[in-house]
Amino acid sequence: MSVAARLDDAAGRLRALQDIDAIETLKARYWRGVDSKNPACVEACLTADAVVDFEGLPRFTSRAAFMEIVRRGAARAQAWDMHHGHNPVITLTGADSAEGSWDIFYYGIDVASSTLVQMAGTYSDRYVRRGDDWLIASTTMRQSSLHVQTVTGGVAKTLIFGRADAPRDFQPQENPA
Numbered sequence: 182m183s184v185a186a187r188l189d190d191a192a193g194r195l196r197a198l199q200d201i202d203a204i205e206t207l208k209a210r211y212w213r214g215v216d217s218k219n220p221a222c223v224e225a226c227l228t229a230d231a232v233v234d235f236e237g238l239p240r241f242t243s244r245a246a247f248m249e250i251v252r253r254g255a256a257r258a259q260a261w262d263m264h265h266g267h268n269p270v271i272t273l274t275g276a277d278s279a280e281g282s283w284d285i286f287y288y289g290i291d292v293a294s295s296t297l298v299q300m301a302g303t304y305s306d307r308y309v310r311r312g313d314d315w316l317i318a319s320t321t322m323r324q325s326s327l328h329v330q331t332v333t334g335g336v337a338k339t340l341i342f343g344r345a346d347a348p349r350d351f352q353p354q355e356n357p358a
Contacts, residue, residue, distance in 0.1 A: 212264040218255035261291035277310035
């Protein structure tokens with residue numbers, strides 16, 4: 182049955198709303214798994230052949246390859262990640278498939294390296310239903326802004342301001358009074 186046909190009746194509309202809610206919950210569970218350093222949770226959100234393409238990282242063509250970087254991140258005891266996803270737009274593309282986009286605000290604190298990272302961007306995802314569960318089949322993130330600082334003696338110094346491809350010798354301008 183096509184998505185349009187499903188939406189023609191009340192039961193179909195209810196199922197569509199339930200599917201969209203399940204996908205939004207899946208993405209929240211994924212981010213919570215990353216932020217709480219729970220690789221098993223992250224892994225359970227992805228298909229085995231998931232493609233992960235995040236700007237600034239290598240492109241991963243399987244869940245197993247991506248999980249290596251997730252496990253390394255989870256091992257950073259003095260680092261905290263905070264993903265804040267919002268403005269979801271989920272489109273059902275079939276009975277067992279969907280696409281979605283999300284705005285993301287990320288803030289990271291790494292005490293061990295004395296680094297602060299603030300990033301904003303957009304996720305574009307593809308989702309599939311396997312049995313009763315929705316999973317992430319592919320996820321792509323593109324940055325819209327990036328701010329990286331190092332902290333020495335309690336003073337933060339900006340290293341990157343604007344985007345990852347910004348000049349590395351950023352010098353803040355004096356504020357005219």
